[in-house]
Amino acid sequence: MASVGKLVLMLVTNKEMLCVKWIHEVYMKEDADFWVYTPSNDCSWSWKNMNKIKLGMEQWYNDDAVFEVHELVWSRLLLPKHRSILWLATQRKLLTKERMVGIGITCDTAECVLCDQEEMEDLNHLFAECDWVRDVWREVMQWLGIQAPHLEPRLVLEFIKKKHWCKMKKEVVVVVHGALIYFTWQARNWKIFKDNIVDTSFVVQQIEVVVKERIDSSSLGLVYSGSTRRRIGMELI
Incomplete structure (x- = not known):
């Protein structure tokens, strides 16, 4: 769960990492907002599963006070x-x-x-x-x-x-x-x-x-x- 959370964090903040760039180019494309993005039926199981998990994490990431410190938690x-x-x-x-x-x-x-x-x-x-x-x-x-x-x-x-x-x-x-x-x-x-x-x-x-x-x-x-x-x-x- 922690590793998934860290990947979600990188996707939200658009970190300049190869895997994140690849996800944006292959899956998300023009959909820049990760929270409103919906995966298509032909996406991989792991990508669909991550998008399910994000529903339970959205409130935590979008909470202003917590969002100020989220990078410290994932140190x-x-x-x-x-x-x-x-x-x-x-x-x-x-x-x-x-x-x-x-x-x-x-x-x-x-x-x-x-x-x-x-x-x-x-x-x-x-x-x-x-x-x-x-x-x-x-x-x-x-x-x-x-x-x-x-x-x-x-x-x-x-x-x-x-x-x-x-x-x-x-x-x-x-x-x-x-x-x-x-x-x-x-x-x-x-x-x-x-x-x-x-x-x-x-x-x-x-x-x-x-x-x-x-x-x-x-x-x-x-x-x-x-x-x-x-x-x-x-x-x-």
Whole structure:
């Protein structure tokens, strides 16, 4: 689904890629608007299937606030599983306890299991206001040497998008954000279903490993050492 979404993104923004050009020339031709285009009966099955899938994605792409940050969600540095959870979080589709109660699913308790604040587990609390997740965010930001507010998932992406940072720096912060959302959701599930308590220091270490591995596996070729802060950080203005 993520790869299909990325291809849809390229078609919508008319990226100058060979495969996209080929699709425009062979299939779409004069129909420049991907959303209103209807495939003919002699088109391939895969192309017809993509046009079916786009119907469920149109609202997301045409939502002005989300469209501002869609490129960050499809960052090449994000792990696919992190990207999926981040996308669900930005769409407020994760099954938090607040949502469960709202649709009639019984919970032993509606309170957040990661902290002692006795607050209902909704999206904003779990990923922005929970003391547990705030501690993780603060330590990771100190490690990177940057300052960024910790808000609910979609607002964090909007903040990153608006900052006058280089592309690499934005993508690194998005990797951190995506990893935080993923590991927070994982820690929440481990506590609920396995009664395992995940320490914040463990999550911080996991996020650092993910960031290093994702950059090392990309074409950026950065070498991590004590200069991590100078290479990536740079105090924000």
